[in-house]
Amino acid sequence: xxxxxxxxxxxxxxxxxxxxxxxxxxxxxxxxxxxxxxxxxxxxxxxxxxxxxxxxxxxxxxxxxxxxxxxxxxxxxxxxxxxxxxxxxxxxxxxxxxxxxxxxxxxxxxxxxxxxxxxxxxxxxx
Numbered sequence: 001x002x003x004x005x006x007x008x009x010x011x012x013x014x015x016x017x018x019x020x021x022x023x024x025x026x027x028x029x030x031x032x033x034x035x036x037x038x039x040x041x042x043x044x045x046x047x048x049x050x051x052x053x054x055x056x057x058x059x060x061x062x063x064x065x066x067x068x069x070x071x072x073x074x075x076x077x078x079x080x081x082x083x084x085x086x087x088x089x090x091x092x093x094x095x096x097x098x099x100x101x102x103x104x105x106x107x108x109x110x111x112x113x114x115x116x117x118x119x120x121x122x123x124x125x126x
Contacts, residue, residue, distance in 0.1 A: 001026050002065040006034040017109035034070035046078045060086040068094040090115035
């Protein structure tokens with residue numbers, strides 16, 4: 001599984017937690033810092049960010065991957081829309097949560113969101 005990390009660095013513990021949830025190894029992590037310029041249009045910035053992953057059109061459509069989205073809400077939304085266009089489906093996403101009472105603040109993997117399954121379930125309520 002390929003992990004595209006558009007957020008803060010992930011630790012070895014995060015990767016182990018994630019592998020336990022998806023029941024397969026994370027073979028490669030591509031870190032793609034998602035800092036954007038809020039004074040500029042977001043769409044070209046997100047396209048450039050995705051391009052930095054270096055995947056071919058065929059790889060976008062065939063490589064098993066999971067993403068750790070950016071924390072900035074509108075960056076995450078634009079990223080998901082653009083990835084859906086390249087992949088043909090919604091990617092699975094990592095959700096992190098704060099570890100209670102941790103000093104300094106720490107995060108753990110909470111779950112993996114299967115956005116494609118969520119979409120398909122929501123379509124039944126139309």
